[in-house]
Amino acid sequence: MIIAIDAMGGDYAPEEIVGGALAAARELDCSIILVGDREQIKHCVSDMPDNVSIVHCSQVIDMGEKPAAAIRKKPEASICVATKLVRDGKADAVVSAGSTGAQMAAALFFLGRTPEVHRPAIAAALPGITGPRLLIDVGANVDCRPENLVEFAVMGSSYAETVMGIKEPLVGLLNIGLEESKGNSLTTETFNLLKKSGVNFFGNIEARDIFTSDADIIVCDGFVGNALLKFGEGLVDLFNGFLRDYIGKSGITKLGGLCLRPAFKDLKKKMDWEEFGGAPLLGVKK
Structure with a gap:
């Protein structure tokens, strides 16, 4: 290559x-x-x-x-x-x-678009309890139609299966509630289209469940996805800062931190957004 x-x-x-x-x-x-x-x-x-x-x-x-x-x-x-x-x-x-x-x-x-793709999208890998999952779109398209989000689901499913090795990946639609009627016109119309799209549609997913749910692919517009991605990056930095402050409070906590240092190092690596590398642009030729 x-x-x-x-x-x-x-x-x-x-x-x-x-x-x-x-x-x-x-x-x-x-x-x-x-x-x-x-x-x-x-x-x-x-x-x-x-x-x-x-x-x-x-x-x-x-x-x-x-x-x-x-x-x-x-x-x-x-x-x-x-x-x-x-x-x-x-x-x-x-x-x-x-x-x-x-x-x-x-x-x-x-390069041009892949046939039948109207909006290429950026997909980002995220850590999860049961394994990595894919968030798409994370910034290529800030204004989307329901049809675009369905395209993202199809492209994300193909990528997850062929590159990430996930068989029959589950697709979740990022929303403010689990019910089908929740959300705005974009999410409600997208929900109906995804049910008929042929992808393995999981249903709506709330932001708090992204890292713990069974969904392998989380679909959203690029504005929401980019904001969510950067919020997650900041949250990791906040967690690391809190951890450092807590460990440094006393001799006992410092000793405990020293004993747990290998575990903390491994945990930090799993949560560090820089460990997940770049994000592929899906939907273009080549």
Whole structure:
């Protein structure tokens, strides 16, 4: 597999991006193409592995730029060039930590939608008591119609089955109550469509049950999904802060914390959102 990586996108780029890419190149059976300013990338590399190459480009799309306009204005930006490598068959996948909107726009512009998909969506893996589950959409579409959410359910089911290895995944619709009549017009209409869609529909699911329910896929619009994802990230940070403060209260709690340190370390890893990596964009070609 050949992976094109936008070396100039994201926080602390290109240093952190290149560092992560090189670590992956040494560990995984794949080839990596670093896309970005050649001199800046070389400055971050002391020993280039044989399975890593560089494709130079001088433009970068910043987080604050409007995605569609930026793609047209900067066709040679790193995120565009990396996506075009997939289009041209020179790479099998593209990875970017830069602007989500720009990556979405680049994928639509250079790759196109999968047949019968009107709105590609971003799916994020979440931890759960019974195993990981998929939240879709988490930011690609802030305004949705019921038909879009049904598409998300279908795409999420396919991904969960083929990539995550979940047989006959259960789909839950994120709502403010379990009853069929609960919610707004979007959720009530989506509920009726999901019952007839052919997916393994679980029913409505409340936010408090996301990590404990039997649902493998949780469907919502991108506005709600993105807000929920970031709330979860903040909640983990809050929990870690409370834990540190509690352990440091006295000598006894410090001793207890020291004894439980391996368990806390394992728990933190399970809850750390950074451990779950990136989120795939579903519904585009390639």
